[in-house]
Structures are given as structure tokens and as C-alpha cells.
Amino acid sequence: MDKKQGELKNLQSEGDLNISPRRTAWTREHINAETQHWLNEDANFFIHQSLSTPCLNVLAHCDGIFIEDLQGRRFMDFHGNNVHQVGFSNPRVIEAIKAQMETLSFCTRRYTNIPAIKLAQKLAELAPGDLNKVLFTPGGTSAIGIALKLARVATGKFKTISMWDSFHGASLDAVSIGGEAIFRSGVGPLLPGTEHVPPPDAYRCLWDCGGECNLRCARYIEYVMDKEGDVGAVIAETVRSTSLVPPPGYWETIREACDRHGALLILDEIPHCLGRTGAMFTCENYDVVPDMLVIGKGLGGGIFPLAALIAREELDVAPDTALGHYTHEKNPVACAAALAAIEYIEQEGLVENARDLGAYALGRLQTMMDTYEIIGEVRGLGLLMGVELVKSRETREPARDEAEQVMYDALSRGLNFKVTMGNILTLTPPLTITKAEMESALDILEECLAQVRS
Numbered sequence: 001m002d003k004k005q006g007e008l009k010n011l012q013s014e015g016d017l018n019i020s021p022r023r024t025a026w027t028r029e030h031i032n033a034e035t036q037h038w039l040n041e042d043a044n045f046f047i048h049q050s051l052s053t054p055c056l057n058v059l060a061h062c063d064g065i066f067i068e069d070l071q072g073r074r075f076m077d078f079h080g081n082n083v084h085q086v087g088f089s090n091p092r093v094i095e096a097i098k099a100q101m102e103t104l105s106f107c108t109r110r111y112t113n114i115p116a117i118k119l120a121q122k123l124a125e126l127a128p129g130d131l132n133k134v135l136f137t138p139g140g141t142s143a144i145g146i147a148l149k150l151a152r153v154a155t156g157k158f159k160t161i162s163m164w165d166s167f168h169g170a171s172l173d174a175v176s177i178g179g180e181a182i183f184r185s186g187v188g189p190l191l192p193g194t195e196h197v198p199p200p201d202a203y204r205c206l207w208d209c210g211g212e213c214n215l216r217c218a219r220y221i222e223y224v225m226d227k228e229g230d231v232g233a234v235i236a237e238t239v240r241s242t243s244l245v246p247p248p249g250y251w252e253t254i255r256e257a258c259d260r261h262g263a264l265l266i267l268d269e270i271p272h273c274l275g276r277t278g279a280m281f282t283c284e285n286y287d288v289v290p291d292m293l294v295i296g297k298g299l300g301g302g303i304f305p306l307a308a309l310i311a312r313e314e315l316d317v318a319p320d321t322a323l324g325h326y327t328h329e330k331n332p333v334a335c336a337a338a339l340a341a342i343e344y345i346e347q348e349g350l351v352e353n354a355r356d357l358g359a360y361a362l363g364r365l366q367t368m369m370d371t372y373e374i375i376g377e378v379r380g381l382g383l384l385m386g387v388e389l390v391k392s393r394e395t396r397e398p399a400r401d402e403a404e405q406v407m408y409d410a411l412s413r414g415l416n417f418k419v420t421m422g423n424i425l426t427l428t429p430p431l432t433i434t435k436a437e438m439e440s441a442l443d444i445l446e447e448c449l450a451q452v453r454s
């Protein structure tokens with residue numbers, strides 16, 4: 001079913017949609033009969049939803065920075081759902097998984113295993129401050145759920161402050177603190193006491209900071225805490241995937257406000273942990289240590305679903321509550337994959353690569369602004385980059401149709417990325433990417449920007 005571009009606005013916050021006319025046109029031009037057969041079968045058996053089924057294409061292979069479709073076309077993957085810190089099919093991760101599968105392939109509850117213990121030790125060692133106690137879950141959303149429960153138990157308060165436009169997962173508790181209509185609307189009552197505040201978006205600031213954040217958005221959080229009086233936790237993405245990078249002082253201001261009000265600070269770094277922002281954990285770009293850090297996605301080496309809650313030692317206060325109780329809580333194969341991925345990140349200097357190559361790429365994107373009027377702003381931190389397309393730099397009206405044009409054109413030329421908020425080209429390549437690969441991806445992007453028509 002095609003929908004008119006205007007009707008899609010509210011649905012586009014998390015990613016481009018499968019119900020847009022441009023999607024239909026791309027499919028007509030690029031998908032052959034065999035691929036279409038499998039796409040039809042997929043659509044027959046999977047429940048349809050706007051961000052996935054019916055799908056775009058069928059994949060047959062992935063390696064390094066590439067995904068490859070059934071028709072043998074290879075795409076540099078600047079999306080990868082942010083699981084691909086160590087690249088796809090990383091040989092060292094695969095080797096570790098195979099070795100673990102041949103010894104202990106599962107761990108029945110009430111037992112533990114050495115890979116799980118070693119991973120917990122490693123995360124405690126890497127995480128800042130006294131973030132030393134962990135719980136694993138099979139996905140990020142469930143780790144967020146545990147964080148919310150633990151915050152309630154530890155503080156005796158259930159109210160939270162989180163941000164509009166944020167994403168913390170698709171379950172009912174996660175969408176209650178999330179801030180996107182596509183997940184929240186039409187699903188009935190959400191959790192009570194989940195207050196929302198505007199995100200730190202200097203480009204579209206509610207307080208009209210004019211692009212130079214004056215931290216009023218951060219101070220507003222303390223205002224809400226004052227008015228509510230019993231907020232238990234502030235939960236937010238340290239840096240939003242739309243590459244909203246809060247300025248220095250932002251998290252420090254909120255940390256201090258939390259301390260003054262007896263609220264916990266929970267930072268969701270599920271998509272960007274383990275190096276993407278040029279630091280092992282995103283909060284290390286700021287002078288703060290949260291009370292809980294939630295990580296996931298690439299933690300399983302881009303192969304296994306695995307997430308973790310890393311909490312301050314003092315928060316180990318719920319021995320009589322079942323916080324997680326997940327079947328795959330201490331899956332030894334997932335933990336072996338994670339240990340191999342972290343070792344790879346450390347040995348190959350991927351955090352440094354993210355920082356250096358990210359800075360280079362950001363510079364090149366900023367230079368493109370001189371030529372392409374359609375670019376309203378370029379933002380980024382490490383290998384998390386966003387290019388905001390606008391109809392006019394003055395009005396900042398989002399250029400949604402143009403963003404979709406660029407995305408599908410880039411796809412046709414071998415570069416895959418997603419569009420968030422309808423107009424932000426969101427670029428998150430594997431951290432293993434080389435400078436030459438980055439150059440060719442940016443060349444493609446530039447060719448597409450040159451072609452775009454309003």
C-alpha cells in the first residue's frame with residue numbers, strides 16, 4: 001500500500017518506511033523475479049510492520065563492511081543496526097563461537113560458566129567508575145526493562161524522566177519511556193509516571209538557543225524533578241542515534257541534578273557502546289559516570305543477540321527480586337562471541353579508528369555543505385554521523401522526500417544507510433572501515449547529493 005509522503009511524517013522518526021512510493025519504485029527497478037519470490041514468501045509468513053516486513057531485499061552473505069544480496073550486489077553497510085563494530089562475520093568471533101559451541105553450548109539456569117564470568121569481569125574492568133555489577137539479557141529492550149525495575153527497587157520511586165524522540169526498545173515498558181509516536185500510539189495505556197522532556201537538539205531548540213546550546217534543556221530536567229518531587233530515574237541515550245550530540249556540560253548538569261534529587265542516571269548506550277563514538281563507552285566523552293549503563297547490539301560480535309546492564313556496585317540491592325530471569329541470561333556462546341569482539345576491538349585499535357576516521361569523515365561532510373545547499377547541518381561523534389537535509393537553511397524545513405531520494409540513489413550505487421526523523425541521513429559504518437572505503441562511500445553520497453531534485 002502506497003502512502004502519500006505527507007501522511008508518513010510521524011512514522012519516520014526511527015527509520016525510513018516500507019510503505020513509501022519511493023520504496024515501491026526502487027523495488028520495481030532493482031528486484032528480480034527470484035528475489036521477489038522470496039520477498040513475497042517473507043510477506044506471507046511474517047506479520048507486517050512499517051519498519052521491516054514487507055522487506056526491501058533479501059540478503060545472502062555479509063563480510064567486513066559489506067552486505068550482499070541474492071542478486072550478488074554488494075553494499076557498504078552504513079547502518080547494520082549498529083551491531084557491526086567488528087565488521088560482519090568477523091573471523092575471530094566466528095572461531096570463538098565455534099570453539100565454544102563444541103564444549104559448552106548452553107548454560108542451564110542456576111549454573112554459571114567461565115565465558116559469562118570472564119565477560120562480566122571484562123565489562124566491569126572497562127566500564128568507568130564503580131560500574132562493576134552486570135546482568136546479561138538476550139536483547140537491549142530487556143536490559144532496559146531490568147534497569148527500570150532495578151531503579152524502582154533501589155530508589156522506592158517509580159517516576160522517570162526520559163526524552164521525546166528517544167528509542168529504548170519496542171516493548172511496552174520501553175515505549176513508555178521512549179518518545180516516538182510510531183511505537184507509542186495505538187497500543188493502549190503505557191506505564192504511569194513517565195515524564196518526557198525535549199532532547200538536546202540545538203538545531204531545532206525549543207528554547208531557541210540558535211545552535212549554541214546554553215544548557216537550558218538540561219536545566220529544564222531539574223525543573224521537572226523539582227515539580228514532581230519524586231522522580232526515581234532519568235533515562236536517556238547518551239548520544240541519540242540521529243547524532244544529536246549534547247555539548248560538554250550537558251550530562252554533568254543532569255548528573256548533578258540527579259544527585260541533588262536522589263534520582264538515578266541511566267544511560268542507554270545500546271547502539272554505540274564499544275567504540276563507535278571514539279570512546280569505549282559514550283559517557284566517557286563527558287565527565288560523568290551514570291548509575292547504570294545499558295549496552296547491547298554489537299556486544300555479541302554482530303552475530304549473537306546479547307545486551308548487558310552494568311550498574312554501580314551499590315545498586316546490587318535486589319537479591320529477593322527476579323530482575324531478569326531470562327532463558328539465555330548466561331549463554332556461553334554469546335559471551336564467548338562478546339569476549340572475542342572486545343579483544344578484537346582492543347587489539348585492532350578500533351576505538352581510535354572510530355575517533356580518527358570519524359573526525360576525518362565529519363570534516364569532509366562539513367565541506368560538502370559549501371556546495372550542497374540542501375545540507376542544513378552535519379553532526380557526529382566518532383563513526384556516528386548525521387546529515388540533516390532541509391528545504392531551506394533559513395526555515396530548516398525538513399527535506400523528507402529529498403532524503404529518501406538520496407537514500408535510494410545511494411543504495412542503487414552500493415551504499416546502504418537509513419534515514420531517521422524523515423530527513424537525517426544516518427551514517428554508522430563498521431569500526432573496521434578503512435580510509436579508502438570511507439572515501440568511496442562519501443564519494444557515492446556526494447554524487448547522490450549532486451543529483452537530488454526537489
Ligand SMILES: Cc1ncc(COP(=O)(O)O)c(C=O)c1O
Pocket residue numbers: 139140141142144167168169170237241268269270271296297307
Ligand atoms: C538506543 C536503543 N535502545 C534500545 C534499543 C533496543 O535494543 P534491542 O533491539 O536489542 O532490544 C535500541 C535498538 O535499536 C536502541 O537503538
